[in-house]
Amino acid sequence: MAQSSWQVSPARIRSYLNRIPLATRLLVLSIFFISILGQRLPSLRDWGCLLPAETNLATLNRLSTYPFFHLSLIHLVLNLLALTPLLTNFESENGTIVTLVLFTGPFCLIPGLIYTGLTLLTHLSTNAAVCGSSIWIFLLLSSTAYATYRTNPYFVIPITSPSLHFPTWASPLLAALLIWIFIPGTSLLGHLCGCAVGYGWGSGVLKFLGPPERPLRWIEGKLNLLGRLPHYVSVDQKIYGRYGVLPSMGGSDEDVEAGTSRFRGTGPSGQRLGP
Template identity: 55%
Template sequence: MPSLPQFNPLRLRSYIFRLPLCTRLLITAIVGLWIATIPFDWLREWGSLEPDKVNLGTMHRLNLFPLLHLGFLHMLFNVLALTPLLERFEAEFGTLVTLALFTGPFGTLPGGIYTLLEKFVLRSNTNVMGASIWVFLLLAAEAMKTHKANPNFNIGPYKIPTWTTPLILVVFTSVLIPGVSFIGHLCGLAIGYLWGLGYIKFLVPHEKILRWVEGKLNLLGRLPHYVSVDQKTYGRYGVLPTTSSSLPRSPEPGQRLGA
């Protein structure tokens, strides 16, 4: 009889302690804001992406909505899904690039597209929040990389394009889990596909600029778990040593992004 895999708390602890810097910061921000919404419930209203309330004076909504969640399970499942994807992204592109993208374009672009669609196409005003827009963005980017090496996978006699995997997952998620935002997830997928295809790589500062900032501020020496942009020279963690990886509908208004 095959033995079931056993939970190893030491391996989990080792994985958590090895998470790179930006991943730690974003996950901490997600958990911290969920804790803050317990006594200050108005934070959800203030930071959620509600299309009719987005204007030049409330642009903070486009950056904050992925960090806010409707409840504990919503936050927990998104953190579990986001952490390995975000850690892999940061390991590939570095801490500075990850921080710049996930506090900027990777929130404002899908959020802006969602706002425009809701206002001018769907004529609706459904507010959303949740980090799963980043989950599907990263899944789409990973799918495009996988598609280059393995264009198709087989299900019986059918050949399914690899790049469609996140799209299929979005459809299943929307059907099986009540209250998720299908349109919001599609907006995340769209930006992920554009990133994976290389069309929005211009959003990242030039590598020479990033190297200059790293050297000028001595980020590798000052920041634990910092990932250098120049990994061919410094490796995944720079010069730092390594150590021995169905939700019910919330009663609150709005839609959650993700499981």
Template identity: 55%
Template sequence: MAFSLPLPDARRIRSFFTKLPLATRVLLALLTAFWVAHAFRPGLEQWGALIPQEININTLYRLNTYPLLHKNVFHFLLNAIALVPLLERFEAENGTIVTLLLFTGPFGLLPGGLYTLLERYIFRSNSAAIGASVWVFLLLCVEAIKTYRQNPALNISGYAIPTWTTPLFVIFVIHFLIPHTSLLGHLCGAVVGYLWGLGIIKFLAPSEKILRWVEGKLNLLGRLPHYVSVDQKTYGRYGVLPSTGANNSGVGPGRGTLGAANGIAIGPVGSTQRLGP
């Protein structure tokens, strides 16, 4: 008996990539460019990897370059495939400027700095770390916190497992199944993701007032294709505000409806509370 796997629809794949927002495109292009450069310059990995004992005032750039480098094409493709959908969702919720600022700054520096401190002063080791998987688990933890607020636990065989712990389970499974993965690096990314999801480090993002002024002054929405502005965000930085149309439609306080902006459905909202952080 012959078995055949359905081939992926090329039109849907093409449609997915043509709809990617700007910051996601830029970061994916950076990952690809560094992979191509690494293929021609093998020493690039040594130059940009996060090597704890090599971090000093002259090599602080390593705290931002290590997520852009990958060991081989399998490592690159695996991370890129996992990262793009998560990054697209993050940009839709936070805007293009915020996404670019965070992923070229604090979201590399914070987990990288934490990793360096733990390796140098706690574990007394010098294990190098590279790869965008630190961003993957950071974003998974952001999503896990949002899921936890809506659905605090998963019931499996009578055991209630907190939904915020699911990325940690994935981290340990990958560590045991895939050799040479950095358990500590992934956990450092997870810590930063949890801090962002809980709102503890939301101050790292510029205020919406400043962002609106910059966008209006430079007319970014009109000049840049696929740009996500502050006012176009799908859910808003701190969650969807209640929809006044909920009660008008006869939906009571305990039930949800679809919120809308300019006639476009933007997600499920309750009539008395907002979703998200």
């Protein structure tokens, strides 16, 4: 009898894990170990969570550490299961260096600043700490949804007659609302802040946040990162592809710049971010 298609074999799991690129591995492992450590040391988690009422010049670390802490093991596991494939796709499209720069810098800082500013201005839950990597999940979902919207503006919900056409770009907002309704303690505002940055990135408005490609290509070539680092993804996907090209097959610098190379590679009480 044939094996059911829904069953996942250990070989498939190993194959998927082997395909996870470098930056995704580093970020996922950092989130896992920091969250476990934070659950063992509540004072560390209090230090790292985003608490608008206590965010000042002396505690600016909160704006960059909150995605790495989680309130419980199930909170951590569910977020990592959702984040890993999204982050893998992002890194495969943008490269390892860009992914590390963005997710340890602007993609922490900007949603955190928006959340803190809105919370302080509206006096909404200023004493409620938030933490969790789901702010990145909604950021990536929104970026993907906006890109999908350009080719597929609507998806059909066949529960009414006539069928309801829902805008593709708005699907992360619907997901954030449903999670807020059905999962107690989640932060709707935090998820919406992640969505806002994701739409900005997906639309190209925030593309300037990424480091310029020319110096990154120079660094990659100078340090031979494609050859030295397993699972490394080149910054220039249009020329190098998923795993880059062999040095003997590359074109000249002018060809690289023009994109014409002939050879291409194949604790604290409060709100949590996420379920």
